Amino acid sequence: MSIAVYALGIVVLSLFLRSLFSPHSFRHLPTVGGPSAPLLSYIGAHKYVNNAISILQEGYDKYKGGTFKVPMISRWLVVITGPKLVDEVQKLPDDKASFLEASADLSSVKYMFGSQVHKNPYHVTIIRQQLTHNLAALFPEVIDEIETAFRELVPAHPEDWVSIPALATMKQIVSRASNRVFLGLPYCRDPVYLDMALNITRLVGKGRLWIDMFPEFLKPLATKFIANIDGHVDAGLECLKDLIYPRIRDVEKYGDKWTDKPSDLLQWVIDEERKSGHIDARNVMKMIFMLNFVAIHTSSNSVTHALYHLAANPEFVSPLREEIEAVIETDGWTKIAMGKMPKLDSFMRESQRLNGINGVSLKRKILKDVTLSDGTFLPGGTILVTPSTATHMDEDNYPDPTVFDPWRFSELREDGEEMKYQLVSTSANYVAFGLGKHACPGRFFAANELKAVMAHIIMNYDVKAEKEGVRPPNQWFGLSLMPHPTAKVLFRKRRN
Ligand code: HEM
Numbered sequence: 001m002s003i004a005v006y007a008l009g010i011v012v013l014s015l016f017l018r019s020l021f022s023p024h025s026f027r028h029l030p031t032v033g034g035p036s037a038p039l040l041s042y043i044g045a046h047k048y049v050n051n052a053i054s055i056l057q058e059g060y061d062k063y064k065g066g067t068f069k070v071p072m073i074s075r076w077l078v079v080i081t082g083p084k085l086v087d088e089v090q091k092l093p094d095d096k097a098s099f100l101e102a103s104a105d106l107s108s109v110k111y112m113f114g115s116q117v118h119k120n121p122y123h124v125t126i127i128r129q130q131l132t133h134n135l136a137a138l139f140p141e142v143i144d145e146i147e148t149a150f151r152e153l154v155p156a157h158p159e160d161w162v163s164i165p166a167l168a169t170m171k172q173i174v175s176r177a178s179n180r181v182f183l184g185l186p187y188c189r190d191p192v193y194l195d196m197a198l199n200i201t202r203l204v205g206k207g208r209l210w211i212d213m214f215p216e217f218l219k220p221l222a223t224k225f226i227a228n229i230d231g232h233v234d235a236g237l238e239c240l241k242d243l244i245y246p247r248i249r250d251v252e253k254y255g256d257k258w259t260d261k262p263s264d265l266l267q268w269v270i271d272e273e274r275k276s277g278h279i280d281a282r283n284v285m286k287m288i289f290m291l292n293f294v295a296i297h298t299s300s301n302s303v304t305h306a307l308y309h310l311a312a313n314p315e316f317v318s319p320l321r322e323e324i325e326a327v328i329e330t331d332g333w334t335k336i337a338m339g340k341m342p343k344l345d346s347f348m349r350e351s352q353r354l355n356g357i358n359g360v361s362l363k364r365k366i367l368k369d370v371t372l373s374d375g376t377f378l379p380g381g382t383i384l385v386t387p388s389t390a391t392h393m394d395e396d397n398y399p400d401p402t403v404f405d406p407w408r409f410s411e412l413r414e415d416g417e418e419m420k421y422q423l424v425s426t427s428a429n430y431v432a433f434g435l436g437k438h439a440c441p442g443r444f445f446a447a448n449e450l451k452a453v454m455a456h457i458i459m460n461y462d463v464k465a466e467k468e469g470v471r472p473p474n475q476w477f478g479l480s481l482m483p484h485p486t487a488k489v490l491f492r493k494r495r496n
Pocket residue numbers: 099100121123124127291294295296298299302357360361362363431432433434435437438439440441442443445446
C-alpha cells in the first residue's frame with residue numbers, strides 16, 4: 001500500500017515538473033479535449049484517459065484531412081487524419097519517423113524487457129521471415145493443438161447447451177496454438193507455463209500504462225516496483241529448463257552443422273542470439289515472453305470479438321459452413337484451405353474493423369523536424385498517431401459504418417478487388433494492423449490461426465449468446481478496446 005502512495009506522489013510531482021519545463025512547441029496545432037496551457041493541459045489529460053475515444057472522434061469530425069493534438073498525461077499526442085496525410089507519414093523513412101522509438105516511448109518495453117530487446121528487436125525479423133515463410137509447414141501442428149484444446153476446454157454435447165466463458169477460453173486456446181509453434185509439445189500444454197505466459201502478458205500490458213506516467217529518468221525505478229519481470233524470467237527458465245538449456249548446448253555444439261535442428265520459434269530465437277557471439281538463456285526467455293506478449297492478447301481478443309458476433313447472429317453460420325465444408329473437402333485443414341474462405345475472411349476483417357485492438361494506429365516518433373505537404377510543421381520528438389476507430393467508423397470509408405455486415409469485404413472482393421480487402425490487407429482506411437513497413441508482421445500467422453479457430457467452431461458446434469441475439473458489449477480502457485471479459489457463449493455439439 002505504502003508503495004502505491006509513494007508511486008502516486010511521484011507521478012503527481014513528475015507531472016508538475018514536466019509541465020513547468022517541457023517546451024510547448026505545438027502551439028500551432030489545434031487542441032481537442034482540453035485546455036492547452038501547460039499544467040492546465042493535465043485537466044485535459046485526465047479527461048482524455050476517461051474519454052479518449054470520444055475526444056479523438058471529436059477531433060476527427062472537426063479536422064478530418066488535417067492534424068490536431070490531444071493532451072495525454074505524459075505528452076502531447078499529435079493526430080493526423082485522412083488518407084493523404086496518413087500515406088505521407090507511412091512513407092517517411094525510419095530515420096525521420098520511427099515506429100520503434102514511438103513504441104518504446106508509449107509502451108516502456110525497453111524498461112520491462114531490457115534495452116537489448118529495444119536495440120535489437122530481432123523477433124520482428126523472425127516473425128516476418130521464418131514464422132511467415134514456414135506457416136504452411138507448421139500449420140498441421142496448429143490445427144492439432146486447436147482440436148485438442150477444444151476437446152478439453154469445450155466439451156459440448158449434441159443434446160444440451162454448455163456455457164463457456166468466451167475470452168478466458170479463447171485465451172487458453174490461442175496460447176496453446178501459438179506456443180505449439182513457439183515451443184512445441186509438451187510445453188505448449190504445460191499449465192504452469194501457460195499460466196505464466198498469460199500472467200506476463202497481463203503484467204506488461206498493465207505495467208506500460210503506469211510506467212508511462214513517470215518522467216524518463218524515473219522509469220527504470222518505477223519499472224522495478226510496477227512490472228518487474230525478473231522473477232518471471234527465473235520461473236520461466238526453471239519451468240523450461242529441460243527444453244532451453246539442452247537446445248542452447250546443441251546449438252553451441254553443432255553450430256551450422258546441425259542439419260535436422262527443430263523448426264520452431266525457440267530455435268530461431270536461439271539462432272539469432274548466437275549471432276551476437278554468446279547465447280544468454282535469460283535473453284532467450286525474455287524473447288519468448290515478448291512473443292507471447294505481442295501475440296496472445298491481440299489474437300485472443302480478436303477471435304473473441306468474432307465469436308461474440310457469431311453467437312449473437314447465428315444466421316451467419318450457414319453461409320460460412322457451406323463455404324468451409326466445400327474447401328475442407330478439397331484441401332483439408334491446410335493453410336491453402338484457409339486462403340480459400342473469402343466469407344470467413346470477410347467476417348473476421350469486418351469484426352476487426354469494428355473491434356480493433358486500439359483506438360489509434362500508425363504510431364511514429366518524429367526524429368528530425370518534418371513539414372507535411374499541407375504545411376503542418378512537426379518538430380523532432382513529436383509522437384504521431386492516426387485514429388483507427390474514427391477512420392473505421394467514417395461513413396465516407398464504409399457505408400452504414402456502425403452495422404456489422406459480415407459480407408462487406410467478400411462482396412467487394414467479388415467486384416474484382418481480390419487483394420485489397422483480405423483480412424491481412426492494410427490501407428489508410430483500414431489500420432487495424434497498422435500500416436506500411438511496420439504493419440503487424442504477425443498478421444499472416446494470426447489470420448490463419450484465427451480463421452482455423454473460427455472454422456473449427458463453425459464446423460463442430462452450434463453457438464448462441466446467453467441473451468439470445470445480444471452481443472456482449474465491448475469495454476474501453478483509455479485507448480484499448482476489449483471484448484466483454486466475462487460473458488459466456490453457449491456451445492452445443494453440432495448434430496448430423
Ligand atoms: C489479431 C491479432 C493481432 C492484431 C490485431 C495485431 C495488431 C498490431 C498492430 C496494430 C501493430 C502496429 C502498431 C501500430 O502501427 O501502431 C502490430 C505490431 C506488431 N505485431 Fe501484431 N497484431 C496481432 C497479432 C500478432 C501476432 C500473432 C504477432 C506475433 C506472432 C504479432 C507481432 C507484432 C509485432 C512484433 C509488432 C511490432 C512490429 C514492428 O516492430 O515493426 N502481432 N500488431
